[in-house]
Amino acid sequence: MTDTESSEETTAGAYDVVVIGAGPVGENVADRTRAAGLSTAVVESELAGGECSYWACMPSKALLRPVIARADAGRLPGLAHLVQGPLDAAAVLARRDEKAAHWNDDGQVAWLQSVGADFYRGHGRIAGTRRVTVDGPDGENRVLTARHAVVISTGTRAQLPDLPGLAQVKPWTSREATSAKRVPDRLIVVGGGVVAVEMATAWQALGSHVTLLVRGKGLLPRMEPFAGELVAEALTEAGADVRLGTSVTAVSREGGSVVVLTDTGDCFGADEILFATGRAPRTDDLGLDTVGLEPGSWLPVDDSLRVSGSDWLYAVGDTNHRALLTHQGKYQARIAGAAIAARAAGVPLLESDPWGAHAATADHAAVPQVVFTDPEAAAVGLSLAEAEQAGHRVRAVDVEFSSVAGAGLYADGYRGRARMVVDLDREILRGVTFVGPGVGELLHSATIAVAGEVPIDRLWHAVPSYPTVSEVWLRLLEAYRG
Incomplete structure (x- = not known):
């Protein structure tokens, strides 16, 4: 050794x-x-x-866990009034440091x-x-x-775009976003993927005013469209400024502040800017x-x-x-x-x-992923569009989590949606997507169903416990059967 x-x-x-x-x-x-x-x-x-231990999975989820816990508590009478104040940013960052082993x-x-x-x-x-x-x-x-x-x-x-003035700005990448020692008053996040939405969620909750600049038409473009829509709604409700269809054309630092120009003619200012625009x-x-x-x-x-x-x-x-x-x-x-x-x-x-x-x-058929925003977005397998592009004859089955008793017990005003993509020829699932508070813990059941190619008829015999959020499976199967 x-x-x-x-x-x-x-x-x-x-x-x-x-x-x-x-x-x-x-x-x-x-x-x-x-x-x-x-x-x-x-x-x-x-x-x-590696990256996961010190600059990605562990520190990012350590930043996000207090955010999600407070959001969940805020949806429960008897607790909501106790979590109205700001997060203790110093304590959150200290715990983040611990979970990253202090970079040792x-x-x-x-x-x-x-x-x-x-x-x-x-x-x-x-x-x-x-x-x-x-x-x-x-x-x-x-x-x-x-x-x-x-x-x-x-x-x-991290892959940075070729932009005038970028080197002088000293932008954040995912590494700086997960290891920063202080909360910037204003943060611009460029991108609409997982890193962008998770870090926007974390730093907005820690006290930054976040502006999210997204070149595309929606967030989380690799997931079902409703996933990005629900996350964008939540970020906006939390106080973030979400701008879709907006590309950055130039950046500079003026007097310590970042100045961003966009193709829409807008000008934004911030203390820091995070580029979450892909990996190399x-x-x-x-x-x-x-x-x-x-x-x-x-x-x-x-x-x-x-x-x-x-x-x-x-x-x-x-x-x-x-x-x-x-x-x-x-x-x-x-x-x-x-x-x-x-x-x-x-x-x-x-x-x-x-x-x-x-x-x-x-890698081809059953890749699972959880996005730790509020609400969480979790998916495995193919989206409806991907399944259709692959030539499968499929049907999407959607239900709202409001139809599930366990969701109402989990939180007042629980909002979310579930979709399963059914292969009509083989009567198996090609993909499943959940969006809602706490749905990341539902995903492994979907992963087993997709990876195991479990027939729809057999899924009827996998009985979800009452009253849990997992009863969404019963609602999906009922909606499929009609």
């Missing part, structure tokens, strides 16, 4: 597997290959635990070592077939070789050119996560652009680990079974 910040025991080494990137995805690959008895090295240039990765390194993986701190680059060089913080260059596989799990970084792969300085691949590109893979045209290189998580979600990357890691172990042992892969141990089929 080697942390090269504190040990120089290994200056070069041969391993069965070398993993570049120690985020949740790389950690899970290492866990699976070590469980299979393969020696494994993990290389990380920043913090073990000792615990993550210890976990990797506990599964028997060797950890190298430094910048890893491919240097030819099955060969990785590591430029360590101590200035020493190490060479690692892999008998069976090199795995790229370096994730993504962290593959630009990985030595991909030494093995005939394009630096800075997404890496196409097969369903075992092996890079197209290679018999030893794998790309797992965001870098393959299949599903840019931590939980989906960890799923891919489990599949890749099993495939690497099978190939190393000379065991045939279960390629004939699309839902087998060596195929990341859920």
Whole structure:
């Protein structure tokens, strides 16, 4: 077990597997290959635990949890009058820091070592077939070789637009938005996707006046249209200024304030500006050119996560652009680990079974996602538009959560909607979407139904408990049957 910040025991080494990137995805690959008895090295240039642990999932949800808890309490008589004041921003930020481990990765390194993986701190680059060089913080260059596989799990970084004046403005990206030490009085958020709406929700509740500038016609464009509509309504009611169909044309800082010009002729001012306008792969300085691949590109893979045209290189998580979600990357890691172990042992892969141990089929058919706004938006599988574009003969079935007794008990004035997309030829679900307070905890039931291709007739026998919000399943099935 080697942390090269504190040990120089290994200056070069041969391993069965070398993993570049120690985020949740790389950690899970290492866990699976070590469980299979393969020696494994993990290389990380920043913090073990990756983007999710320090600048994405954990800190963002730590910021959002008090916001959602207060909103839920505010919808209940007997509690509403107790939560009228502002959030204690200092306490929220302190808890955020705790959940991000104060940006210290000792615990993550210890976990990797506990599964028997060797950890190298430094910048890893491919240097030819099955060969990785590591430029360590101590200035020493190490060479690692892999008998069976090199795995790229370096994730993504924020993608900024090419705008006049942007560099001088020093804009926030998702990293600054989740790690900021103070609440800006005014915050402009550019974008309409998950990062944009979650951070708009968090900082508005913490005391910022948020202006959300969205180039498209709605929020959350990858979900059913009603999801973005309900989230936009809630943000507006909370005090945010939501501007749809608005593109930023120029930005500048004047006297400490950010000034934004738009294509609609409007001018906005703020203390900070967050660009949440997409992600780019962290593959630009990985030595991909030494093995005939394009630096800075997404890496196409097969369903075992092996890079197209290679018999030893794998790309797992965001870098393959299949599903840019931590939980989906960890799923891919489990599949890749099993495939690497099978190939190393000379065991045939279960390629004939699309839902087998060596195929990341859920990337195509059953990707779940929760957006932690108020209301929450949760979806799995295909939207109605996606199902139709894929050539399926489908029907959308919608119900309002107001028809469910459990929703009325959950909160007074509960607002939300559910949709299931039914494949009319196979009588299974292609996708499910929920929007409403607390619906994230409903999503796994939908994920099981979609991934398991559970027939509609069998779903009738999955009885939801009364009076829970999950009775929405009964209402959906009743609406389908008529």
